[in-house]
Amino acid sequence: MTHNTQDGLPQGFLVGLEVRGAPGLLDVEDSLAELGLLADTAGIHVVGQTWQRVKHPDSATFIGSGKLEEVARWVEELGVSVVIFDDELSPRHQRELEKAFGDDVHVLDRTALILDIFARHAHTREGSLQVTLAQYEYRLPRLTRQWTHLARQAGGASARGGTGGVGLRGPGETQLETDRREIGRRITQLKAELENVRAHRERYRTQRRRTGIPVLTLVGYTNAGKSTLLNRLSDSDVYVADQLFATLDPTTRRVALPSGREALFTDTVGFIQKLPHGLVAAFRATLEEIAEATLLLHVVDASHPNAIQHVESVERTLVDDLGITDLPILMVFNKLDQLLEDDPEVLPYLKGRFPDAQFISALTGSGLDELLTSVEELLADQQVRVVVRIPYAEGALIARFFELGTVEKQAHGDHYTELTGALEARYLADYEPYRVK
Ligand SMILES: Nc1nc2c(ncn2[C@@H]2O[C@H](COP(=O)(O)OP(=O)(O)OP(=O)(O)O)[C@@H](O)[C@H]2O)c(=O)[nH]1
Numbered sequence: 001m002t003h004n005t006q007d008g009l010p011q012g013f014l015v016g017l018e019v020r021g022a023p024g025l026l027d028v029e030d031s032l033a034e035l036g037l038l039a040d041t042a043g044i045h046v047v048g049q050t051w052q053r054v055k056h057p058d059s060a061t062f063i064g065s066g067k068l069e070e071v072a073r074w075v076e077e078l079g080v081s082v083v084i085f086d087d088e089l090s091p092r093h094q095r096e097l098e099k100a101f102g103d104d105v106h107v108l109d110r111t112a113l114i115l116d117i118f119a120r121h122a123h124t125r126e127g128s129l130q131v132t133l134a135q136y137e138y139r140l141p142r143l144t145r146q147w148t149h150l151a152r153q154a155g156g157a158s159a160r161g162g163t164g165g166v167g168l169r170g171p172g173e174t175q176l177e178t179d180r181r182e183i184g185r186r187i188t189q190l191k192a193e194l195e196n197v198r199a200h201r202e203r204y205r206t207q208r209r210r211t212g213i214p215v216l217t218l219v220g221y222t223n224a225g226k227s228t229l230l231n232r233l234s235d236s237d238v239y240v241a242d243q244l245f246a247t248l249d250p251t252t253r254r255v256a257l258p259s260g261r262e263a264l265f266t267d268t269v270g271f272i273q274k275l276p277h278g279l280v281a282a283f284r285a286t287l288e289e290i291a292e293a294t295l296l297l298h299v300v301d302a303s304h305p306n307a308i309q310h311v312e313s314v315e316r317t318l319v320d321d322l323g324i325t326d327l328p329i330l331m332v333f334n335k336l337d338q339l340l341e342d343d344p345e346v347l348p349y350l351k352g353r354f355p356d357a358q359f360i361s362a363l364t365g366s367g368l369d370e371l372l373t374s375v376e377e378l379l380a381d382q383q384v385r386v387v388v389r390i391p392y393a394e395g396a397l398i399a400r401f402f403e404l405g406t407v408e409k410q411a412h413g414d415h416y417t418e419l420t421g422a423l424e425a426r427y428l429a430d431y432e433p434y435r436v437k
């Protein structure tokens, strides 16, 4: 049995499950196609796939026994070394499946795959800490003899970017032989380290808030073109790639709007359906920054056949996982160049369904001027024009107005400073008592 293709990549086989009455956002085949891209990005060569429709997952082996036999046959025939399940397996499923396929075959699920890709793509200290924490928490309940065994096997071969060690990278190699207590200790330690990094970042954020420059955060499904857009707008070179989760660490760039006013654009980690909860939890700090944006730009790959499902998946993540419900969002449909080539019907449909959206090609640059004009209009809408008379005793409020808003005129009365200018609605409350207009 051969486990690797000629180019040295491990051979993978994908398995999906559709539970009757509980449809996912994508149908099972589209979801498997996406899993295939994840596998690709993780350096696994996919040689086959299958799926099954069931009433509920089997409590021991996840898929039914007939399906299990079928997969085992494929594994044997095709020389598969990694079987990848499209849903998160419970520790018990993981154990039973490993037993069923034997020691030579590695059982992975979508979560492990995503964690692996994250581990490869995290470049900042905070990003790495967050991924490592998520990996430990994922593995702690799954420690089995096979893990240890495979970890030892994978040892040297799974150097960063190497192959063969998917799911075993990072903490896997050295730690699996130690006991759970040790991993528990590492988790505590990682959390403390993360707290430190976060405190540092919080100071930086406060500093940025003080500048009063609007922050526009690009959100969207992975591979939508967020980084390409940021690069186009700011003439920079954030890593762009046709793979999933190319960007993990937030990057911020200054961009001049048409009027000359400056704005900060932030590019951050992309979303995907079935985003593992542990990852969302570990990346909370990174994701929380999204909530601090003045305006969100929701970037969508309009040329993707599942574009609408992607939109829904991103909206669900924003609301359900991040609790973001009241931020203004501008929809930005990207890859128009590709869309027009592929299917001329889609554009009129999207325009009808999303009348306020912008349509662009980050690649060719078309639609970007209109996008920035629209961003500027939305920012202006958010600002409320006011005149306030603030007593000298409330000096801090005066200083804050300068930081958060735009001051057009400043005058001094006997006991107060009069400011004429504009302020975002969300900062108004403190100023209401002193408002004269
Ligand atoms: N045809 C076309 N391709 C584009 C366009 N914008 C981006 N792409 C391609 O789409 C792929 C993904 O682009 P990225 O900018 O890395 O996407 P992202 O949203 O940052 O993805 P993640 O960082 O993985 O979340 C790359 O291969 C880009 O070259 C576009 O307007 N047209």
Ligand SMILES: [Mg+2]
Binding pocket: 226, 227, 228, 239, 240, 246, 247
């Ligand atoms: Mg990116």
